[in-house]
């Protein structure tokens with residue numbers, strides 16, 4: 353390309369092979385002691401006529417040079433990017449070096465299954481602290497001090513916090529999350545609250561830490577029929593059988609009135625007791641209509657808002673569904689047990705794919 357300017361900087365800029373080289377060329381021309389800068393400086397010593405013609409020429413040369421530099425810069429940058437795109441490649445199709453060894457614990461799997469089932473029914477997941485104030489764990493659930501139900505829970509008490517008289521407890525059930533959720537969200541509300549709970553108890557079917565899931569619905573004109581339908585629907589989806597029958601037995605929980613224990617029918621299949629049919633009954637859930645006093649203590653008007661609640665053991669559900677019989681093995685961290693009963697990491701339960709994995 354022929355240029356009206358015979359300054360070597362133009363050719364050098366055109367031929368620069370890297371951004372660094374181009375920058376050197378630019379500084380040599382436009383820097384403080386640069387060739388073009390020097391030319392522009394000579395304008396000061398010229399006569400006004402000379403300056404007028406040369407001034408225009410030098411300015412044009414300067415801006416043409418700047419334009420050339422930025423054009424070259426863009427081209428070099430694009431070339432640089434192309435080169436990097438061609439070399440810095442990450443082949444995602446390579447097989448992982450070792451296939452994953454770990455498995456998902458049945459409790460985690462069942463919690464995921466429950467979250468999936470209840471999400472489909474419009475329930476959100478709520479959480480609360482495992483170290484809980486007695487007011488939430490007991491009092492607000494209609495278990496005032498000295499209430500006999502407090503003694504039934506084999507509670508672990510913590511040291512009181514500095515400046516606080518009352519010790520906190522390791523929550524003995526997930527029911528306090530009902531209170532926290534109602535206080536935080538008001539009504540209407542539809543939540544499940546899965547999580548760890550603690551009781552001082554240990555044998556083949558009891559461990560000091562275990563898992564529960566709580567359900568709570570508060571809305572207008574809610575009645576027992578809604579509770580029964582919800583539990584039937586949930587148990588059918590969970591056990592993946594249509595022949596699930598339930599039986600509700602009158603019972604007592606301080607925070608529900610009326611209260612019902614829910615049994616599910618079982619039958620014998622290949623010498624094993626499985627959920628489904630109605631050869632016999634086993635208890636799986638506690639439930640009831642939320643006590644008006646509990647609703648009022650959360651700041652809601654019980655004449656306007658009613659609801660139902662239920663609670664059940666997640667570990668127990670896992671044992672029933674997947675056929676384990678010793679709860680203690682759940683928490684032994686024995687790799688052989690986990691390999692046998694665990695789930696593949698990518699087996700995410702979905703309603704369409706089957707929550708049973």
Ligand code: DAH
Pocket residue numbers: 524525526527566567605608637638639640661662663664
């Ligand atoms: N919190 C009870 C327990 O741990 C279980 C329970 C029973 C929860 C009835 C409820 C309910 O929400 O309505 O034994």
